[in-house]
Amino acid sequence: MTSDAIPAALLEKAYAAIDAANGSDPARVEVDGRSVPAAVLYGQRMTQVLARFRPDASDALKIAARGQHIERFTIPRETYPAGKAGYFRWRTELKNVHERRVTEILLGLGLEAAFAERVGKIVRKDRLKQDADMQVLEDVAVLVFLTYELDAFLLKHRPEPEKVAGILAKTWGKMSEEGHAAALALNLPREVVDLLHQGLAARANAED
Known part of the structure; x- marks a missing residue:
């Protein structure tokens, strides 16, 4: 096996092993009438959004997306x-745990150390803007947040618009142009766009 591609069957085994590790999450969510562990659903959504955003993603990036929050709970x-x-x-x-657990799982499946370690490094995202896979992973994480978690986030922080604006601006700054x-193609609510602009303006003023 090379360090940049693995057989399809092994990729599916990696997904299943990560989902099994996340299956212990005590937080549950309802999906199509079924109660599923929140961490499992998050990983599956990362996989789905990555497939749309970067269909040519490497196998290492695909596994990193599935396991970036492994056992976060x-x-x-x-x-x-x-x-x-x-x-x-x-x-x-969190970075230490995510890197260690995803690496352990891949080594346990018999994957080469170089491949397993590469996935672990992608999960850490220590070199955004420099490492293409890490940057894609960050973009996908934000897209998952905007698609599935934004409403709950706004509801929780509605009394703190300045805090929301700052978080949105900081998050935006971590993303690539792509x-x-x-993100803009998601047709975000006007409220979110306005808060984002507010946060970006505040950051620009702080840098002057």
């Missing part, structure tokens, strides 16, 4: 201190 945000320092510690630990085009 095992490290709740509230187990770390409040504030920026606690948040960044939490984010770093990602921006795909």
Whole structure:
């Protein structure tokens, strides 16, 4: 097996193994009358959006998309201190866990170490704007958020429009131009577009 492609059967086994790991998520969501683990649904949505956004994605990127949040539920945000320092510690630990678990799963399936390690590095997304696969993964994650999670996010933070504007602007800044085009094609609500512009203007003013 090469480091950039694997047999289709192994790709499906990788998906199934990641879904099985995510199957322990205590959070459940209703889909077509069925209750499914939220983490499993998220991974499957990442796969679906990646297929539309980048149908020629490498196998490593496909697996990274399925497993970018693998077992995220095992490290709740509230187990770390409040504030920026606690948040960044939490984010770093998430990266470590995601990279380690997806690598372990792929090695357990008999995949080459170079391939497994590459998937783990993509999942970490430490080199956005420099690594093409990492950038696509970030774009897809944002598109999944905008497509499936935006309404709940707005409802939760509706009393904090400035915070929402800042988060949207920061998220936008992490995307590529191709990602921006795909996001705009979603026909986002006017409220979201206005908040995004507000946040981008605030960031520009802060940089002056």
